[in-house]
Amino acid sequence: MAVLENRGYRVTAPRKAIAKLLEQKHEGFTAEALSEALPSVGRATVFRTIKLFVEAGVVCRVPKMDGAPVYSLAHVDQRHHHSVCVQCGAVGEFEAATIDRALRAIGAEIPGQIVDHHIELYVTCDYCPADGGK
């Protein structure tokens, strides 16, 4: 919430409601799910607010294996990557100096200048059976 104030955005009822829900929900969620959970908030406002939070860096957009997006609260401030459970959809965060080093090394090998990168790991998390419950 403070993030909004710092950036000169207004702190409004819909934004507070969405932020509150995000704090409770420590897992990946879709915009649609949020919208359903908050029938009093317009769909457009949900999308606008998520976008605002993503820009502010408090929420991350994480593509699932099929490309469908889920959103996840950012618990660490720094640059980090995501792991997504292919079964339950739970989103985890991790920082990895080794990957960052590897990327810098690759930057020297490929043509052009790296300006950004996306890394997602697809996992079967500890709470899901590794075989998909078969």
Next chain:
Amino acid sequence: MAVLENRGYRVTAPRKAIAKLLEQKHEGFTAEALSEALPSVGRATVFRTIKLFVEAGVVCRVPKMDGAPVYSLAHVDQRHHHSVCVQCGAVGEFEAATIDRALRAIGAEIPGQIVDHHIELYVTCDYCPADGGK
């Protein structure tokens, strides 16, 4: 084309037309662009055929920085990653043993089992001015 035959798929006129266009177009393309370039082929068929090629491993789906998908012919057979020029959209491929090693190391650190991963580098390629043409 041989890939289709090997998998028991039929070699049809629309598939040949799409494959031919892909071979000419060595850069990232959207499904929509392909569909426009081939007005004689139905939109649904374009999407179906791209999906088929992706499953066969001859075409890769690469998300741009904003998540919008572009497709790219796979020129190397092995597991590889992609770089996408944020200006012209050109898609490059690279293999990187260092990243794979880093990922294996991370697999031991994070909870769960890694089943797959996606890595995209966003670059300004050698043919684009680094400052965005300003």
Next chain:
DNA sequence: TGGATAGTGATACTAACTATCAGTACGTGA
């Protein structure tokens, strides 16, 4: 060549957004 069936195009539908716009509410300045 004939026939089973894979593949096709048209169309309608879905998911995930974005744009528009009139109306509301927030916060500042007086």
Next chain:
DNA sequence: TCACGTACTGATAGTTAGTATCACTATCCA
């Protein structure tokens, strides 16, 4: 504490990327 500009909102319609359905057609094998 009121007025007023503008940020924000909800409803609605539109867009983009893709999937589902279904009657029709083209492939390929016998």
